[in-house]
Amino acid sequence: MSSIDKDETTIITELNEKIISIDHIDDSIRHSHTNKKEDFIHQHHQEIMSSTKEKVSRQHWWQFWKVDLEQMAMKPIDFPRRTKRLILMTIALATLIAPISTTIYMPALVTIQTALNTDDTTMNATLSAFTFTIAVCPIFWSALGDAYGRRRVYLISFIIYIFGSVCCALSVNIGMFIAFRIVSAIGSSSVMSMGAGTIADVFAPSERGRAFAMYATGPLLGPALGPIIGGYLNLGLGWRSDLAFVAIYGVIIWLCILFFLPETTRYPPALPGQLPLKRSLKNPFSALMYFKYTNIWLSIAYTGLSFLFFYMVNTTFTRTLTVQYRLSTGTVGLCYLPLAGGAIVGNQIGGRLSDRIYNRRVAAAGENQIYPEMRISGIVIALSVGLACCGYVAYGWCITKNVHYAFALVAIFFCKY
Template sequence: MEEKSRENPQGPQHELASTVSDDDHSISQASDRTPTVQGKDAEDRVVVSDSQPEDDLPVVVPRLKRRGLLAQLTLLEEVENPKTYPRNKKWFITFIVAVAGSVAPFGSAIFLPALTQVSGDLGATSTITNLTISLYMLAMAVFPIFWSSFSERLGRRTVYLASFCLFVIFNVLCAVSTSIGMLIILRLLSGGASSSVQAVGAGTIADIWDTRERGHAMSIFYLGPLAGPLIAPIIGGALAQRWHWRATMWFFSAYGGCILVLIIFGLPETLLSTKPLLPEQREQEEPIGRRLSRVSSRQVIGAAARWLKLLKVVFIDPLKIILYLRYVPVLLTVYYAAITFGLLYVLNISIEHSFVKDPYNFDTLIVGLLYIPNSLGYFISSIFGGKWIDNIMIREAKKANRYDENGKLIYRPEDRMRENAVVGALLYPAGLIWYGWTVEKGVFWIAPMIANFFFGVGSMLIFAVVTTMLTEMLPRRSSEGVALNNFVRNIFSCVGSFVTVPVINGIGNGWLFTIAGFAAFASSLVIVAMRHFGGGWRDKMDSLMQ
């Protein structure tokens, strides 16, 4: 449906349903006190409540009817509409998901200071040892696609529990690895298991928070994934220096086990409705004689068909999210996040590779501490950037005089790419170039660390904008949009972490990060394009997706 009323205060108001069925997404009337976000059609408009109406109280699901694996053990009750949770419970759920989200990046960062020890202990070159990082990141790219699809059919909670059980098992096996090949394979599986939160976590945030507050909530959620890179290298460096690299994997296993317990008892199901793995098959009644004579062949053919369809649903259908890249606004936002994330891992590998050599010669613990500045930048940007983005959304809607028929503001996803994105686009490429040449020339260590801080601030502004925009451009497919983002950006990080050492050995840190910085500057044209053409592109995308 064409949205001709976007700029017109008298245009129709469409509101998102509080309940969504499998194939028929019904629309329920929301409160008159709710501004909207423009989406695909009447079904896709996201509703934002200024405040929770007094009569819109949470309806508790009886304990025996709760959904998800081991759901009866959850101390926090499940409700019929997760957006009606009180704010304190919404923040509690956000906290759990944020802590769970810290695991995947924690797993890559905790291993960085110990890479040299792994090479010596298992008799591998540094390039081969770096595969324990790059393939871990590749798994984080691919597996969220499937976790996201499973979460829409099995529920968020079941996916969290299943993935974290596997995660603990794989990390215990990593700790007892006897060869570099065994370690690489198990690290890949560990990364895949831990990556469920990378896609499903953002979906959980979208389940419980309205759009007007979602930018702030998403930034707080990202504090978890960013806390991993902040503390993991310190812990990894200390453990590796005191007990060798295997201690990092034992610690990681215990950490995952603690989060698993937290999920079991603290995280209810938040998805409004789930889809069955396979639709029910209705068989026509036949005469008893004919049924008996054909029962064997029919059973075999029917069972084979159902198994083939199940395999398609599990392994083929999730890959369809890649087709979202044919839409220009999705392609551009995902690309910009991917180039930024890939350069983050180029920087991470460079720190470990460069500061153990002349002229720095730092030990494993000190190398771990060098990851603090950019992580501090992430924290500061995450804490203040989310509110900033939400305020920009409100300001732009008022400035454009976009109101619905009830006088409530109409928000657009592309409103999030304003001066906040420009600041990020300038800061993080400049930080890369600054870091590269100060390390290349052997400048006192504090100079490249200041550069890393500004890289952290700038890159986090980009990550927060892109993730929130994707959940709003694909409102009914928020987990799929974030999974697609993770898929592309972790492929970039996989390639970046694998090629960094050979490139540094070839041209040095200075030229590597100069090239990276200018590539990042050039990529910032995405911001200009989205600001000028984003609305039209999104309208075209919405019409094609109907």
């Protein structure tokens, strides 16, 4: 733990001890001097909070490691609507980082393979290494976010991401490229785990459906935007410009977090009447215990299979259009648009239906019988899975029969609907 964290914990502990000692004043003194006691508590509270502000409160915009005590006094769910929208916008833009970084150089795979003098298998390993890393690292970032606050972890992780992306752009061999792809994946994976927690902190259950729909737009839109941007950058400036672009985007997101994203983590007090103390760092793997709950592992399995099929198509999509249909890298990038369009349309419809179903069931059941699964509809899930399966089968048939690629693009629109 840093010295600043120790100072903050020590000061808050001191305040709690003062309050407890005051609560143990003799009954006779307490009853006869109630006003004096309240004045005494208020005076000591102000003194200690004043010294706390000097030591741990953020006095300047660049002191991101310090706490904004005025905002920490508010519940995130009570933030002004403008603040909530800025938080949602920042998190949604941040979620674009990982999927864009995964796919931005896909149209340039053959170009990078030639430049770094490697083979198809090793080149595909750069995608696998990045994807595997962003699947594993979030449990570590979430543990750090719970212990030290999400805002700090976001800022530190994006510095790691920017460093890794810059080094990828400067890579001189395939080993260096893979190594720093892993580094950039470590940095970009923080928002994958903590973003949902930030949204849940800020929005009430009745409005989370639309908020999560906007939050999920990043992971769905990124795989389509990445190839479009990367394809034309590769044509005009070469493959290294793809990695330079995501590094610059990372800097922009870092600045948005610095200016627009307050700390939303709140810690419960140890005892009634005390100020909250910080949590200790927990074992990151303790989160795996949630797999014992059926509703959680079913949700994870469904999402995992969805992304498995998506990336199976995504990793072969570029080579299929380039080799089989002889399209340029810029045109190949544009062919990802139907995939993004289907994902965004389905995501927005699903989010709105989720809120409508949840609010209707809450109104019918009453406030005392609310549970999260009330927003799930078997009919909506069945329709979604059915459309996706039809899309994948139709896409595979079009590619196998070598029909015009326009039909394959229509089919792929429904794969992430």
